[in-house]
Amino acid sequence: MSDDSIVYTINLIIGAIVAGVMSRQRQLESSGRSLPAWIAAAWTLTAADLLFVLRAEWAALVPRMLPTLVVTAGHVLLLTAARRTAGQSPARSLALAVLGLHAVVLTGFVFMPDMAAWRTVANGLLWASLTFATAHALRQAEPSLRTAMSQSALVLGAHGVFHVVRTLLAVRAAVQPTGELVPLVQLLGDLEVSLFMVALFVSVLVAFLQLSNQELRAARENVRELSSMLPLCAWCNKVRDDDGYWQRIEEYLAEHRINVTHGMCESCAAEHLEPEQGARTPLAGA
Structure with a gap:
């Protein structure tokens, strides 16, 4: 060669x-x-x-x-x-x-x-x-x-x-x-x-x-x-889970290890509480 x-x-x-x-x-x-x-x-x-x-x-x-x-x-x-x-x-x-x-x-x-x-x-x-x-x-x-x-x-x-x-x-x-x-x-x-x-x-x-x-x-x-989007009912605010069942948003978040605390915003306090009681009740809590 x-x-x-x-x-x-x-x-x-x-x-x-x-x-x-x-x-x-x-x-x-x-x-x-x-x-x-x-x-x-x-x-x-x-x-x-x-x-x-x-x-x-x-x-x-x-x-x-x-x-x-x-x-x-x-x-x-x-x-x-x-x-x-x-x-x-x-x-x-x-x-x-x-x-x-x-x-x-x-x-x-x-x-x-x-x-x-x-x-x-x-x-x-x-x-x-x-x-x-x-x-x-x-x-x-x-x-x-x-x-x-x-x-x-x-x-x-x-x-x-x-x-x-x-x-x-x-x-x-x-x-x-x-x-x-x-x-x-x-x-x-x-x-x-x-x-x-x-x-x-x-x-x-x-x-x-x-x-x-x-x-x-x-x-x-x-x-x-896309996975971060939360399917939320526009009327009752329930959340649809991965299996297609609707549950309260607190339960859904708890299942995903997200701690939930409750409070009350100013508008709800004005609507549901007496004026003087609303003034004495904390509007947010942990």
């Missing part, structure tokens, strides 16, 4: 573990919001790693442009997931246009082998644009979601900067093909998954766990608020 195959295999294992963990969380979590779109992106990028492994070992079976297009599809799905998380439309027509344009560009490089050095530049520009667009979409979410996804947006921003640096190096390697920068550009591309895929999808999973905890806390507060 070649060195490239080993790197791609490691990336494949990493991607499969991350995507599997996210898929398992989706099974355990009923809500998930836009989590399925993030899972689809994770599995698509993992499929790209598998194609890179197959291409490294059996180049004749896997077209050169296919793994690259699958990576672009993964970036498009990341953008779609971010837009769904932010409550925006997924922009499917734009996604299809990006994939179609990239396929045309890659096909052009096949027929222009002397321009093959610029292939990495074109890929880097496209992927950097999609990555920055994904980070921007997350920053357009509502405040609670934007706070939860802040780490994911930060990772995406760093990933975009990584693409820009790699693209600049690829430009220099294409302009001055001395052969010194080509291995470095290749190494940066190989390390991309290891550096960013884990950080991105783990941060996304943590964000959804935080959102789920927030929803759970809000639901518990609602239950506590």
Whole structure:
């Protein structure tokens, strides 16, 4: 097995573990919001790693442009997931246009082998644009979601900067093909998954766990608020207990370990007592 195959295999294992963990969380979590779109992106990028492994070992079976297009599809799905998380439309027509344009560009490089050095530049520009667009979409979410996804947006921003640096190096390697920068550009591309895929999808999973905890806390507060309401008869002031029986409010409170004391308010004293007796009787007692 070649060195490239080993790197791609490691990336494949990493991607499969991350995507599997996210898929398992989706099974355990009923809500998930836009989590399925993030899972689809994770599995698509993992499929790209598998194609890179197959291409490294059996180049004749896997077209050169296919793994690259699958990576672009993964970036498009990341953008779609971010837009769904932010409550925006997924922009499917734009996604299809990006994939179609990239396929045309890659096909052009096949027929222009002397321009093959610029292939990495074109890929880097496209992927950097999609990555920055994904980070921007997350920053357009509502405040609670934007706070939860802040780490994911930060990772995406760093990933975009990584693409820009790699693209600049690829430009220099294409302009001055001395052969010194080509291995470095290749190494940066190989390390991309290891550096960013884990950080991105783990941060996304943590964000959804935080959102789920927030929803759970809000639901518990609602239950506590509802359970604190006392069903009181508007005519006789009796209370309905949990079994549906009506009883005096003093008995209900005593059953719930709330001590009750009796007194008399001013209006009742004025109505039920003689004026001079009301003046001598304490109006509240313990």
